[in-house]
Each structure stands twice: as structure tokens, then as C-alpha cells.
Amino acid sequence: MKKVTSLINFLLIVSSITVLSNKAFTQEEQENFEGAKFEYKAENNRIDLGIIHLDAIEEVNLEVEFENTGNEPLVLSSVRACCGTSVNDYPEEPIYPGDVGVIELYFRVAPRPHNISRSVIVTSNDPAGRKILRITGKVEEKEE
DSSP states (O other): OHHHHHHHHHHHHHHHHHHHHTOOOOHHHHHTOOSOOEEESSGGGEEEEEEEEGGGOOOEEEEEEEEEOSSSOBOEEEEEEOTTOEEEEOOOSOBOTTOEEEEEEEEOOOSSSEEEEEEEEEEESOTTOOEEEEEEEEEEOOOO
16 A cells, blocks of 8 residues: 555646646746747748749749747758658757748649648647647639
8 A cells, every 4th residue: 555655746746846847938938038949031931922923933942041039059950841742951950049941842732623732740849848830822723
């Protein structure tokens, strides 16, 4: 019985530490933040390609800029994209505070009317977690 009680106490302590270490940052904590901080340069973490007409479809090559707005070097550990979007290149060396980096993306647009909805997910040493960029647009026939 003593072993069971000890085990339960241990599990409660570990779960309490986990919950406390995963709490969300308050506004004040964000302002006094110490560490690397990943910020997309795109407004609201979105890139809108607008309307692409079927007769003008081309391959899409994007250079997505981001900045380290923290006060320690930012290191990207993973950059993934969905839906047939390729990540051609991203910085493997640290991005120092105030510096800007570029992620190079490529994808083809299907030659039919549809909405474009892609996402890019960056994992880094930013304690706030993964950062997602949304790429949107619309393919339609040209009105005459």
C-alpha cells in the first residue's frame, strides 16, 4: 500500500510540473520575453495570392520572410508544408536577434477552378511553439 501511495504522489508531482511548464504566456510575460522569437513578416501569418485566372496559371515560387524578434539566436529544426507544397530551402544556421531569414517554397496550381489553401509549419526553439503560415487564393476562369 505504501508503494502505491508513493507512486500516486510521484505522478501527481510530475503532472503538476508538466501543467505549470506548459502554461500560455500572458501579455506581460510576452513583453518581458527572454529567448528566441519567430515572427512571419506576412501580415496575420497569411499570404493571399488573390485571383489567378486559368489562362495565366504558372508555378508558384514564394520567398517567405521571417524575423527573430527575440533576444537569443533562433534555430529552425523543421519546416514542413502540406498539399504538394515543397520547401526548397530554409536557413539551417542560427538567425540572430533582429535578423531576417527566408523560406523558399514551390507548388503547382491545378488547372481548374478552385480555392487555394496551403500551410507551412515551422518548428524552432521559440518557446511559443510551432508557427503556421497560411497561403490562400482562388483559381477561376477569366470573365470576358
